[in-house]
Amino acid sequence: MSFNFVKEAGKFLCIGRNYVAHIKELNNRTPSQPFFFLKPSSSVLLPKDGPILVPKGVVVHHEVELAVVLNKQLKNLDPETFTAEDALDAIAGYSLAIDLTARNVQDEAKKKGLPWSIGKGFDTFLPLSPFISKSQIPDPYNVQLHLKVNGETRQDDLTNLMIFPVHQIFATMSSIMTLEKGDVILTGTPKGVGKLVPGDHVEAFISVDGKVIPESVIDVE
Amino acid sequence: MSFNFVKEAGKFLCIGRNYVAHIKELNNRTPSQPFFFLKPSSSVLLPKDGPILVPKGVVVHHEVELAVVLNKQLKNLDPETFTAEDALDAIAGYSLAIDLTARNVQDEAKKKGLPWSIGKGFDTFLPLSPFISKSQIPDPYNVQLHLKVNGETRQDDLTNLMIFPVHQIFATMSSIMTLEKGDVILTGTPKGVGKLVPGDHVEAFISVDGKVIPESVIDVE
Numbered sequence: 001m002s003f004n005f006v007k008e009a010g011k012f013l014c015i016g017r018n019y020v021a022h023i024k025e026l027n028n029r030t031p032s033q034p035f036f037f038l039k040p041s042s043s044v045l046l047p048k049d050g051p052i053l054v055p056k057g058v059v060v061h062h063e064v065e066l067a068v069v070l071n072k073q074l075k076n077l078d079p080e081t082f083t084a085e086d087a088l089d090a091i092a093g094y095s096l097a098i099d100l101t102a103r104n105v106q107d108e109a110k111k112k113g114l115p116w117s118i119g120k121g122f123d124t125f126l127p128l129s130p131f132i133s134k135s136q137i138p139d140p141y142n143v144q145l146h147l148k149v150n151g152e153t154r155q156d157d158l159t160n161l162m163i164f165p166v167h168q169i170f171a172t173m174s175s176i177m178t179l180e181k182g183d184v185i186l187t188g189t190p191k192g193v194g195k196l197v198p199g200d201h202v203e204a205f206i207s208v209d210g211k212v213i214p215e216s217v218i219d220v221e
Numbered sequence: 222m223s224f225n226f227v228k229e230a231g232k233f234l235c236i237g238r239n240y241v242a243h244i245k246e247l248n249n250r251t252p253s254q255p256f257f258f259l260k261p262s263s264s265v266l267l268p269k270d271g272p273i274l275v276p277k278g279v280v281v282h283h284e285v286e287l288a289v290v291l292n293k294q295l296k297n298l299d300p301e302t303f304t305a306e307d308a309l310d311a312i313a314g315y316s317l318a319i320d321l322t323a324r325n326v327q328d329e330a331k332k333k334g335l336p337w338s339i340g341k342g343f344d345t346f347l348p349l350s351p352f353i354s355k356s357q358i359p360d361p362y363n364v365q366l367h368l369k370v371n372g373e374t375r376q377d378d379l380t381n382l383m384i385f386p387v388h389q390i391f392a393t394m395s396s397i398m399t400l401e402k403g404d405v406i407l408t409g410t411p412k413g414v415g416k417l418v419p420g421d422h423v424e425a426f427i428s429v430d431g432k433v434i435p436e437s438v439i440d441v442e
């Protein structure tokens with residue numbers, strides 16, 4: 001079980017609104033093409049780092065997401081010719097991620113037309129699992145994402161519900177900013193996001209064909 | 222002249238709306254406290270990297286800004302007790318930066334309540350000068366920021382016009398995300414922002430008491 005990929009990550013990029021039922025639960029509009037934002041490396045939470053911090057006055061929501069780790073630079077990809085297979089070739093492996101979000105801060109920013117960096121960027125707002133090898137996830141669209149709070153299932157959906165597949169995400173991102181080897185890309189959250197309070201026990205994991213991947217487990221308070 | 226600080230930077234943080242006359246020129250509201258956003262390391266433009274890229278359909282605006290480089294970690298600073306002098310102690314040195322902005326992309330994002338990461342994060346959107354030692358800038362509020370396009374002055378103001386001083390910026394940022402040694406923080410742009418087109422010759426530099434700092438010079442197409 002290794003977290004070495006975290007040190008190698010030059011940036012953490014996150015797709016917003018990539019699952020229809022999640023878009024509906026927050027009354028958002030479905031984007032016509034992928035949009036994304038950055039989370040700072042300072043927001044990464046590893047098992048040794050202690051609990052999720054809930055800042056005073058902040059409503060923290062969990063968003064469980066499949067993250068991919070790049071094994072090469074991707075620059076100005078042509079969306080017409082970059083295929084699903086090309087995308088798989090560019091993936092070093094995976095991680096499970098929770099894109100924690102200060103929902104009230106984000107809502108305020110959205111209303112005022114301000115950046116999302118604060119609402120998405122608090123310390124501890126990016127719990128990550130260890131690195132998951134590609135052999136454990138032969139198909140990134142056959143990944144069941146699970147998140148439980150205090151033993152109760154909150155999120156439980158298959159990644160084949162993604163609106164924009166990974167090759168389209170890579171193509172869009174790479175047309176704006178060069179993706180570097182080691183970059184970590186979160187692919188969006190399915191429905192079921194909700195509030196966390198201090199002391200909540202959060203467990204998240206991936207199963208493939210009903211079998212839990214041990215490396216994928218996140219277990220935090 | 223050294224750019225080593227760029228490799229050491231874990232993140233690039235930028236304050237928005239920190240000069241009154243700039244807020245007015247874009248018809249924005251003055252924030253009651255500092256807000257900020259992240260630029261990716263992939264957007265840094267060094268002299269060897271070639272020209273500023275103007276993506277198709279994008280209106281690129283220049284924003285010249287004083288950047289500070291941290292020499293230590295700053296975490297949960299108390300805004301009541303963290304002083305201007307404490308902030309100076311935490312500064313390793315400076316750089317001149319141009320926070321290039323895809324203004325039409327940003328305007329659209331503001332209208333739709335979307336993140337600023339795309340509008341601020343294109344490749345080449347962060348030209349930086351070499352590292353400027355603290356001895357050359359004894360007072361960060363006595364820094365004249367200059368930006369010329371094709372020989373014509375577009376921006377020319379003193380940093381004492383900042384709304385939020387550096388210690389307040391550090392305190393606010395550190396209460397949200399831990400600032401790390403090496404992080405680079407852009408302190409906002411004065412009035413005079415405007416459009417760049419391919420082939421424009423952009424010169425930016427700092428003067429202190431009328432004397433140009435050679436390390437501060439940015440000269441790009």
Ligand SMILES: [Mg+2]
Nearest residue numbers: 063099188189
């Ligand atoms: Mg998310």
Ligand SMILES: [Mg+2]
Nearest residue numbers: 009010230231
């Ligand atoms: Mg780094």
Ligand SMILES: [Mg+2]
Nearest residue numbers: 284320409410
């Ligand atoms: Mg700016």
